[in-house]
Amino acid sequence: MAKVSKKSKHRLRTERRYAAASIANWIVPTAGALSALVMGAGTYAQLLRPAEATPIAAAPWLLAGGALGLAGAIWFGGPRAAIRVGDAGLAIERGGALQRMPWYAITSVSVSGDALIAEGKDDTGANCTLRVSRTKDVNVAGRIAAEASARIPNVVNLGDEGFGYDEQAGDIVNLEPLHLAGRRCTASATAIAFESDARLCPKCERVYHHAHLPAECACGAALSG
Template sequence: MAADKPTKRKRKSPGTAADVGGAFLRQRSDPRKERRFENSSSVGAVLTMVGGSLAALALGAGVFGQWFRGDGTTPHPYALHLLGAGVAFAIAILLFGQWGSLPVRVGDAGVAVERGTEVERLGWHDVQGVLLGGGALTFRGAGMSIVIPLRSQPEAAARALAEARTRIPARVKEIDEKALPAPSDAAGQVLSLEPPQIAGLRCKSSDKLISFERDARLCGRCGELYHKDDVPRRCVTCDAPLLG
């Protein structure tokens, strides 16, 4: 009986598809999600709209009574009072009003705001600093910032800060852990993300051009981009373990 031929075992090279089982290493086609938060319709926002309408009515009536009365007589005796009230209302609304904010997205692709049909996005790996103050949570990147108002988007701010603590802890270590409440799992609409467009970008580790999307690997924590042949053991941006 002939002896079985020994089988050759292929040696896995660092960063190949066989290594995708690492703790945070992901392929481009792996599913990603985010949460979408609408601006909250609070009592303050309603009062702001009512106050703005009253200011407009008072200003309009005052202008008409002062200069555009059709009888050609002297201005209405209450015209100046209406003008003054309208100006006072307008200033108060501008200073203290609670205006609606843009829809906010938070998830695997970073933080984003919707401006009409466009989504302005800042990836976690591109965040250079996080600031909590002035009534907003602000994520700063190179040449852009994402601002989440605390009054109109409290759930979005809580979710964004909690995710930042997990994904880019070095950027939020100056912010008190109790500064915002824990996010609610019921808040926000869960959306599936399309695979990222990465052809033509460069590997963060080797600066090698990624010509084909199949050659790309992503850090599942901060989204940093690597070529499959140059994946480091730990992410150079967030220090997440990539290879086992």
């Protein structure tokens, strides 16, 4: 019989990364192109107008508005704008920065018109809302709906909405192993001094001290030490 190595106890954590169509491809051509046009007009009016022409009062505002819009378009629409869904929860990736919303910190997953909306807190405790277009980002919305329903069913309210999606879509990304020493037990607030004392809910990734492990996680999953 094959020996089970200690390492295999640590499940490989992965997530899927989706270039977000409704952010990257929709905002960039419209907001980006418009901003560039506005900035061009502002620049012309402010800097290049003939000396004898009447100054255009709105020019500085056109310039500022154009630059702001362009910065927004770059921030939201850079080539690396993406959404990630996996063991670590949901993540919004913008221009190299990653904002993570762990499953256990998500307080609501719902639909409103075309949008699938996940609300909660990110891993720094700041409020976080992720909106995904169900028609433009079919595969992201579908995976979020499926994983949220399986992992955190108590806060998912999708009614009878259907979410067909391609399960193979998205690039699989391996996640760094979690470091749990220094965290606090969800049930007892006991500080976890050693990695070996920590127990992780496999569905929502809440952390518990092994001596205070409840039979059932706050997400509803059954736990065993």
